[in-house]
Amino acid sequence: MAKTQPCYRVQWLADIEIPLANKFYRTHGFRGKAKRHEDCGVVRSERGEVIACGYLRRYETFKLLAGVAVAADYRGQGVARQLLALLAERFDSDTYTFPYAHLEPFYSSLGFKRVDVDDLSSPVGDLYRSYVKQGRAILAMVYL
Secondary structure (H helix, E strand, O other), X not given: OOOOOOOOEEEEOOHHHHHHHHHHXXXXXXXXXXXXXXXXXXXXXXXXXXXXXXXXXXXXXXXXXXXXXXXXXXXXXXXXXXXXXXXXXXXXXXXXXXXXXXXXXXXXXXXXXXXOHHHOOHHHHXXXXXXXXXOOOEOOEEEO
């Protein structure tokens, strides 16, 4: 008998639902913190629980894809790809992300290209450098 694929629901959160995203981050030990009025997407399990989350933080001159996280029990099942397909509806050439270095191939497959930090405009570069100072092994990538 063939194993059936789980049926996950991918959706945008309304402003009033943003606390669900932050509960997910706290419960699973992730750094993310979504804010009201940000584009925040989630993936829900068949039981309706949030199993993945990510958001687009808007700055004056760019957007930052941030807080992309998948609950440990659901990794390796294509959940992040489903989440990012939803978030990609709002990507443009001013969308950046700062993934951990080992995730570069994954983000490249989604249309992001690595950017040399010296080529980043001031607000994006300043934000990137502030994350690096926190000890994160990250890359700067832009959506093409």
